[in-house]
Amino acid sequence: MRLSQYFLPTLKENPSEAQIVSHRLMLRAGMIRQSSAGIYSWLPMGLRVLRKIEQIVREEQDRAGCQEVLMPTIQPAELWQRSGRYDDYGKEMLRIKDRHDRDMLYGPTNEEQITDIVKMECQSYKDMPKMLYHIQWKFRDEVRPRFGIMRGREFLMKDSYSFDMDYESSKRAYNKMFVAYLRTFDRLGIKAIPMRADTGPIGGDLSHEFLVLAETGESGVFVHKDVLEFDIPGEDIDYNGDLQPIVDKWTSLYAATDEKHEESAEAELGDKLLAARGIEVGHIFHFGTKYSKPMGATVTDKDGNEIDLQMGSYGIGVSRLIGAIIEASHDDGGIIWPESVAPFSVGLINLKSGDADCDKTCAKLYSDLNAAGVETLLDDTNERAGAKFNNMDLIGLPWQVVIGPRGLKNGVAEVKNRKSGEKEEIAIDQLVAKFSA
Amino acid sequence: MRLSQYFLPTLKENPSEAQIVSHRLMLRAGMIRQSSAGIYSWLPMGLRVLRKIEQIVREEQDRAGCQEVLMPTIQPAELWQRSGRYDDYGKEMLRIKDRHDRDMLYGPTNEEQITDIVKMECQSYKDMPKMLYHIQWKFRDEVRPRFGIMRGREFLMKDSYSFDMDYESSKRAYNKMFVAYLRTFDRLGIKAIPMRADTGPIGGDLSHEFLVLAETGESGVFVHKDVLEFDIPGEDIDYNGDLQPIVDKWTSLYAATDEKHEESAEAELGDKLLAARGIEVGHIFHFGTKYSKPMGATVTDKDGNEIDLQMGSYGIGVSRLIGAIIEASHDDGGIIWPESVAPFSVGLINLKSGDADCDKTCAKLYSDLNAAGVETLLDDTNERAGAKFNNMDLIGLPWQVVIGPRGLKNGVAEVKNRKSGEKEEIAIDQLVAKFSA
Numbered sequence: 001m002r003l004s005q006y007f008l009p010t011l012k013e014n015p016s017e018a019q020i021v022s023h024r025l026m027l028r029a030g031m032i033r034q035s036s037a038g039i040y041s042w043l044p045m046g047l048r049v050l051r052k053i054e055q056i057v058r059e060e061q062d063r064a065g066c067q068e069v070l071m072p073t074i075q076p077a078e079l080w081q082r083s084g085r086y087d088d089y090g091k092e093m094l095r096i097k098d099r100h101d102r103d104m105l106y107g108p109t110n111e112e113q114i115t116d117i118v119k120m121e122c123q124s125y126k127d128m129p130k131m132l133y134h135i136q137w138k139f140r141d142e143v144r145p146r147f148g149i150m151r152g153r154e155f156l157m158k159d160s161y162s163f164d165m166d167y168e169s170s171k172r173a174y175n176k177m178f179v180a181y182l183r184t185f186d187r188l189g190i191k192a193i194p195m196r197a198d199t200g201p202i203g204g205d206l207s208h209e210f211l212v213l214a215e216t217g218e219s220g221v222f223v224h225k226d227v228l229e230f231d232i233p234g235e236d237i238d239y240n241g242d243l244q245p246i247v248d249k250w251t252s253l254y255a256a257t258d259e260k261h262e263e264s265a266e267a268e269l270g271d272k273l274l275a276a277r278g279i280e281v282g283h284i285f286h287f288g289t290k291y292s293k294p295m296g297a298t299v300t301d302k303d304g305n306e307i308d309l310q311m312g313s314y315g316i317g318v319s320r321l322i323g324a325i326i327e328a329s330h331d332d333g334g335i336i337w338p339e340s341v342a343p344f345s346v347g348l349i350n351l352k353s354g355d356a357d358c359d360k361t362c363a364k365l366y367s368d369l370n371a372a373g374v375e376t377l378l379d380d381t382n383e384r385a386g387a388k389f390n391n392m393d394l395i396g397l398p399w400q401v402v403i404g405p406r407g408l409k410n411g412v413a414e415v416k417n418r419k420s421g422e423k424e425e426i427a428i429d430q431l432v433a434k435f436s437a
Numbered sequence: 438m439r440l441s442q443y444f445l446p447t448l449k450e451n452p453s454e455a456q457i458v459s460h461r462l463m464l465r466a467g468m469i470r471q472s473s474a475g476i477y478s479w480l481p482m483g484l485r486v487l488r489k490i491e492q493i494v495r496e497e498q499d500r501a502g503c504q505e506v507l508m509p510t511i512q513p514a515e516l517w518q519r520s521g522r523y524d525d526y527g528k529e530m531l532r533i534k535d536r537h538d539r540d541m542l543y544g545p546t547n548e549e550q551i552t553d554i555v556k557m558e559c560q561s562y563k564d565m566p567k568m569l570y571h572i573q574w575k576f577r578d579e580v581r582p583r584f585g586i587m588r589g590r591e592f593l594m595k596d597s598y599s600f601d602m603d604y605e606s607s608k609r610a611y612n613k614m615f616v617a618y619l620r621t622f623d624r625l626g627i628k629a630i631p632m633r634a635d636t637g638p639i640g641g642d643l644s645h646e647f648l649v650l651a652e653t654g655e656s657g658v659f660v661h662k663d664v665l666e667f668d669i670p671g672e673d674i675d676y677n678g679d680l681q682p683i684v685d686k687w688t689s690l691y692a693a694t695d696e697k698h699e700e701s702a703e704a705e706l707g708d709k710l711l712a713a714r715g716i717e718v719g720h721i722f723h724f725g726t727k728y729s730k731p732m733g734a735t736v737t738d739k740d741g742n743e744i745d746l747q748m749g750s751y752g753i754g755v756s757r758l759i760g761a762i763i764e765a766s767h768d769d770g771g772i773i774w775p776e777s778v779a780p781f782s783v784g785l786i787n788l789k790s791g792d793a794d795c796d797k798t799c800a801k802l803y804s805d806l807n808a809a810g811v812e813t814l815l816d817d818t819n820e821r822a823g824a825k826f827n828n829m830d831l832i833g834l835p836w837q838v839v840i841g842p843r844g845l846k847n848g849v850a851e852v853k854n855r856k857s858g859e860k861e862e863i864a865i866d867q868l869v870a871k872f873s874a
Contacts, residue, residue, distance in 0.1 A: 005502075006504070007504050007506070007558075007567060007569060009558040009559075033554060033557065033558070035508065035509050035512065035513065035550065036511075036512070036513040036539075036541070039509045039511055040509065041506060041507065041508045041509060041550065041554055042506060042507040042508075043506055043554075044504045044505060044506055047505055047506060047507050050507070065442075067443070067444050067481045068481060068484055069444070069478060069479060069480055069481055069484060070478065070479040070484050070487070071472065071478045071479075072472050072476045072477065072478060072574075072591045073510060073574060073591065074473075074476055074531075074543070074576065074590075074591055075472065075473070076472065076473040091536040092536075094511075094533065094535065096531065096533050096543075098531065098578055099528040099529075099578045099580065102473075104473070106511070106533075106543075113472065113478070117470060117478055117480075120470065121444075121446040121470070122446075130444060132444065137509075137510060137574070139511065141535055141536045143536065153511075154509045154510065154511055
């Protein structure tokens with residue numbers, strides 16, 4: 001993309017309405033704009049990051065054997081009356097009456113809806129087990145939306161649901177999601193630590209939250225330092241094999257949020273204790289028959305008995321993850337994107353737009369890099385050099401390649417790594433090979 | 438995907454609630470299930486088709502120079518009060534009060550919201566022109582939703598918006614979308630014909646509808662037969678070049694819906710007149726300053742004058758297209774997917790699951806085809822042969838490959854083309870080459 005044509009309205013000043021760094025930087029980097037309180041429009045660069053995160057989440061769900069569906073945003077109230085949650089949910093649920101005065105709602109989550117689908121389509125043990133997910137916009141009418149997309153009202157969530165005939169099988173589904181989450185967050189370039197969690201309004205008897213460490217996190221966290229060094233399961237992990245040892249290992253050492261922590265246990269850890277702050281990016285629950293029983297989601301086993309299905313649900317805050325990644329990865333200059341979610345890999349800066357040699361070299365590099373599959377943003381604007389550097393730091397692409405008249409004489413470009421800040425001169429004819437390797 | 442593990446609840450009988458063939462076949466083929474009137478959940482196979490259509494629409498928007506954004510589903514009423522449409526829109530608009538009693542709505546379209554974004558971010562002629570689009574769920578509270586996703590309430594739409602400083606430039610944007618639409622529908626495997634249209638409640642002075650011919654279409658259409666033979670612009674079309682000759686050619690011959698048709702003009706056509714039925718799948722409008730003026734979306738020109746922006750909007754019914762494609766492409770046995778949107782390219786039928794040779798050959802073919810990028814659905818169930826054939830015809834994959842004990846003895850599979858019905862025997866070791874070519 002050429003910056004001169006790209007809809008990327010960056011801001012030099014910090015917007016006064018933003019209290020936390022991710023909100024400030026997303027506004028300044030032209031990623032989002034507020035539509036109304038807690039509701040945002042995604043501009044082209046923000047949407048690129050959102051789609052990359054969504055795709056990594058999807059790939060890891062698919063790898064774990066979860067199948068993608070898409071449920072609508074608007075649900076009938078009747079579904080929630082059957083589960084008993086319609087009255088419990090309170091004002092966070094956006095309640096709607098349609099033109100025929102029927103009670104509807106904008107889904108804050110989908111346990112009822114997916115349970116109804118499985119109830120209608122699965123009658124026999126032959127249809128089990130099932131793991132289904134969708135990535136859909138949700139709405140929670142927060143009383144005081146804040147922190148940009150970190151605590152918005154309309155947000156994108158991946159929610160998975162598992163259906164099994166007994167606890168052991170359901171536990172295997174839970175373990176699959178546990179492992180898929182470790183892999184997902186690792187691929188997103190963040191360190192997310194599973195912690196035992198309260199099961200809250202969704203209910204259930206087994207639950208873990210995944211939290212990203214960040215100074216600005218909403219929760220205090222207390223973690224055995226060795227957890228930070230645990231290995232992430234590889235791409236070749238066999239999801240049909242026994243995953244219990246992986247889950248056991250990751251839950252063997254102390255890790256708790258401030259809601260669940262125990263000072264006595266922490267005292268024993270000594271200098272192995274890390275007290276930090278964290279941001280919740282995922283949450284997994286096993287809750288047995290909490291929804292299947294009231295909603296009548298049963299299957300018939302081999303002996304003709306009706307069995308209430310064992311269920312779990314598994315959420316990842318897809319839009320919220322962008323905020324969490326920025327909170328965990330930025331500096332005074334702006335965002336520092338992990339490579340896997342960066343909107344572009346390379347920011348190509350033409351230091352002297354209008355200079356024939358600079359223009360020609362940049363045009364060729366831009367074309368060659370994109371042809372080699374290296375997503376490149378070319379700054380071909382007439383801004384002065386300092387403004388271009390600052391802007392490129394702000395939007396946080398992993399690599400900056402600077403083409404100027406002085407370097408061109410020697411056939412070299414200056415290449416800067418956004419994260420380390422290291423700069424080196426590289427021969428222009430070596431650049432495509434460097435980035436497409 | 439292995440059918441034994443795939444969530445694909447096909448139905449042998451026609452569901453009584455479905456009045457038209459696309460609705461019947463989408464239910465029978467396990468693509469969708471109703472959540473409430475006019476609101477559907479997409480099951481895995483339906484979602485695969487939806488995503489393929491969405492991706493082709495996206496690629497052609499990008500090619501035409503349109504940039505993707507994503508606006509939220511829930512909008513503040515205040516935006517629509519500014520344009521004057523809040524009171525006009527009537528009961529089709531789903532109106533909502535949030536917990537603070539603020540008036541909100543579920544967007545039926547996005548002219549106001551995108552105009553507000555451009556107004557806030559673009560002040561100068563240097564920011565022009567702009568072409569932005571998004572692919573987002575919309576809601577129209579139809580008084581009588583029917584025909585499945587063809588006239589649903591929650592539906593997926595691609596809507597683009599152009600902003601220019603004068604009519605000539607705006608006309609160029611209009612022509613870009615006209616050409617992009619020709620390419621999009623062609624890639625989707627359907628023949629969509631542009632017809633002069635009323636501008637309806639969106640307003641404006643230049644407008645075309647794109648209609649797909651199908652016996653079950655909602656509108657009568659009257660078309661000069663030669664229009665059906667016009668060339669589609671190629672992938673190498675230069676969107677910055679002069680597109681007017683293409684638009685002129687495509688609008689040179691008679692083509693009108695029953696709302697706009699003129700019997701006298703048709704009488705002149707003689708046997709060149711095709712009287713048929715059509716389904717609207719796209720609509721493009723130029724409407725000048727209808728929204729920019731009341732909403733104050735202006736930019737400053739080189740001489741310091743404030744200019745009201747010239748706008749156009751351009752819609753494609755992404756979810757509705759699935760219905761239109763099925764209406765235009767099916768037979769008594771079921772759906773006939775065009776290759777570009779088929780959920781899988783090949784349906785591999787194991788005629789005798791449990792037979793060691795059949796199982797082994799199918800497993801290897803399944804693995805080899807997928808590795809070669811040929812999306813394959815393997816029917817590894819224990820159904821009898823007839824049921825497997827009927828099911829494969831119903832879901833409409835372009836190719837069926839049948840592996841049975843008799844063919845295996847000779848090292849061959851039977852390959853059936855779903856559309857033509859032609860069958861041929863092909864050596865098993867030639868199959869991957871045939872489909873990955």
